[in-house]
Amino acid sequence: MGAFELRSANRRAQPLATDRIIAVLGDPSSEEVVKNLMRDQGIVGAHVARGAIDDAIELMRKLPHSPRHLLVDVSGSSMPISDLMRLAEVVDPSVSVVVVGDHNDVGLFRSLLRLGVQDYLVKPLTVELVQRALAASDPTASARAGKAIGFIGARGGVGVTTIATALARHLADKTRRRIAYVDLDLHGGAAASMLGIDANNGLAELMQNTHRLDQQLIHQTAVAQSDRLFIFSAELPYEQPLALRAGTVGELVAALKHHFHYVVLDLPQRAGGFVDETLDACETIHVVADRSVHAARETARLCRFAEGRPADAAVSVLLNNAQQPVRGRVAQSDFVHALGRASVHEFPYEPQTLAVAQNLGEAIGEGKHSAFARAVAALADAITGADAPAVVERGRWYARLLPKRSAS
Ligand SMILES: Nc1ncnc2c1ncn2[C@@H]1O[C@H](COP(=O)(O)OP(=O)(O)OP(=O)(O)O)[C@@H](O)[C@H]1O
Ligand SMILES: [Mg+2]
Numbered sequence: 576m577g578a579f580e581l582r583s584a585n586r587r588a589q590p591l592a593t594d595r596i597i598a599v600l601g602d603p604s605s606e607e608v609v610k611n612l613m614r615d616q617g618i619v620g621a622h623v624a625r626g627a628i629d630d631a632i633e634l635m636r637k638l639p640h641s642p643r644h645l646l647v648d649v650s651g652s653s654m655p656i657s658d659l660m661r662l663a664e665v666v667d668p669s670v671s672v673v674v675v676g677d678h679n680d681v682g683l684f685r686s687l688l689r690l691g692v693q694d695y696l697v698k699p700l701t702v703e704l705v706q707r708a709l710a711a712s713d714p715t716a717s718a719r720a721g722k723a724i725g726f727i728g729a730r731g732g733v734g735v736t737t738i739a740t741a742l743a744r745h746l747a748d749k750t751r752r753r754i755a756y757v758d759l760d761l762h763g764g765a766a767a768s769m770l771g772i773d774a775n776n777g778l779a780e781l782m783q784n785t786h787r788l789d790q791q792l793i794h795q796t797a798v799a800q801s802d803r804l805f806i807f808s809a810e811l812p813y814e815q816p817l818a819l820r821a822g823t824v825g826e827l828v829a830a831l832k833h834h835f836h837y838v839v840l841d842l843p844q845r846a847g848g849f850v851d852e853t854l855d856a857c858e859t860i861h862v863v864a865d866r867s868v869h870a871a872r873e874t875a876r877l878c879r880f881a882e883g884r885p886a887d888a889a890v891s892v893l894l895n896n897a898q899q900p901v902r903g904r905v906a907q908s909d910f911v912h913a914l915g916r917a918s919v920h921e922f923p924y925e926p927q928t929l930a931v932a933q934n935l936g937e938a939i940g941e942g943k944h945s946a947f948a949r950a951v952a953a954l955a956d957a958i959t960g961a962d963a964p965a966v967v968e969r970g971r972w973y974a975r976l977l978p979k980r981s982a983s
Contacts (some may be wrong), residue, residue: 576755595622595784596618596621596709597622598646598647599627599630599646600620601626604699604979605698608704609636609646609700612841618778627648628655629798632661632665635665639666644670644671645670645675646671646675647675648676649674650698655687656678659692661757663691667721667836672693673686673695675698676697677697678697691709717904720829720833721753722838723838724837724840724858724859725854725856726861727842727845727854727861727862727863728863729758729845729864729871729874729877733863733864733897735842736758736769737842737897738861738972739756740756741947742839742951743837743957745952746836747801753805753837754835755834755835756804756806756841757827758774758806759824760843761811762811764808767798767808770804770936771800771937772798773798774808774810776810778796779809781782783817785820788830793830799865813955824853828853832894854888855886856886857888858888862874865896866898866904866910867895878892878914891916893919895922895923920957923946923950925939925946925947928947930949957973
């Protein structure tokens with residue numbers, strides 16, 4: 576008996592959770608074993624199909640709801656690790672992934688565990704082996720987690736919500752990642768309107784119930800903009816401040832990261848309330864500025880503040896041309912020079928496209944030539960690592976699971 580079977584056989588068999596199980600397997604006998612298991616257990620919420628890892632990726636891209644368990648077959652794959660990395664882009668962190676293969680290879684097994692895979696089963700499969708692996712794999716204990724991306728303005732009205740909503744929409748629609756958008760303007764932020772949905776008070780409810788942040792509450796309180804983009808917002812009466820216990824935002828973001836690839840945090844102010852807690856919960860912070868001297872100064876202060884926090888987030892600057900370009904504004908090169916940064920990511924002035932998109936709650940520049948939409952796509956590529964191989968490992972959910980590279 577190999578190490579993998581030993582690991583599985585030692586587990587206590589528990590009844591299988593009857594919510595959705597998806598299995599994509601490469602040969603008829605493995606498929607038959609899993610079908611038999613589903614029949615024996617009377618599991619109705621299961622889908623068993625024949626195919627390779629690319630078929631599993633295609634299936635998961637199209638599925639509106641995540642399964643609880645996913646069984647995939649890497650036998651026949653010459654690059655199982657990179658294939659599973661591609662799969663991870665379309666499978667949200669809460670799904671427990673069990674991999675099936677035909678090599679009893681300890682090195683591969685270790686690499687898979689580092690990727691957050693729950694178990695590796697070597698063929699030939701048996702009903703008992705699969706049952707034990709699925710029953711023992713607990714999605715709530717998964718080491719996988721999404722990434723929190725914060726957006727904060729150097730001053731009011733610089734386009735934080737415009738950029739953050741456009742990015743969230745792009746990531747959801749074009750890359751099929753599962754996105755949570757958290758509008759921290761609890762008295763009626765603009766995100767819901769820009770995304771064409773009705774706001775609710777779901778975010779206030781979530782923040783008051785951080786002791787039971789389970790999947791059910793998260794889905795009850797979100798408003799779905801699509802099958803990949805979920806908005807958490809609030810429209811509290813102006814006279815009603817929300818008194819939050821210290822640690823609330825950190826707990827909320829940690830829970831959301833378990834269910835979404837990216838948690839986009841839209842901060843309405845620079846100080847007070849829960850701003851520092853939010854910054855500490857982010858892996859990446861984007862400071863949004865316009866071309867004013869005041870914004871340049873505030874951007875420098877905000878970058879220092881964010882970079883000095885213990886969370887050690889990566890801080891970047893987005894220079895948004897939110898107003899009509901006129902003489903007298905700070906030039907892009909002066910802005911970069913004043914901040915002492917290698918570069919800033921710039922967004923063009925595009926009032927017409929934005930006005931139409933935001934008032935109709937539609938995607939920016941859909942089907943039209945839009946430089947703003949292109950700048951959003953470039954930002955999304957930088958975040959997901961699609962643009963530069965060097966960024967790939969940092970930008971994905973498994974980055975923290977991989978061994979750190981030495982500085983040399
Ligand atoms: N690049 C741009 N070109 C033209 N108009 C823009 C641009 N960016 C933002 N705007 C406009 O500026 C206005 C303010 O944008 P937005 O609400 O996104 O800013 P904000 O920083 O989130 O503001 P607040 O401080 O109120 O949260 C909106 O009407 C938006 O359409
Ligand atoms: Mg805003």
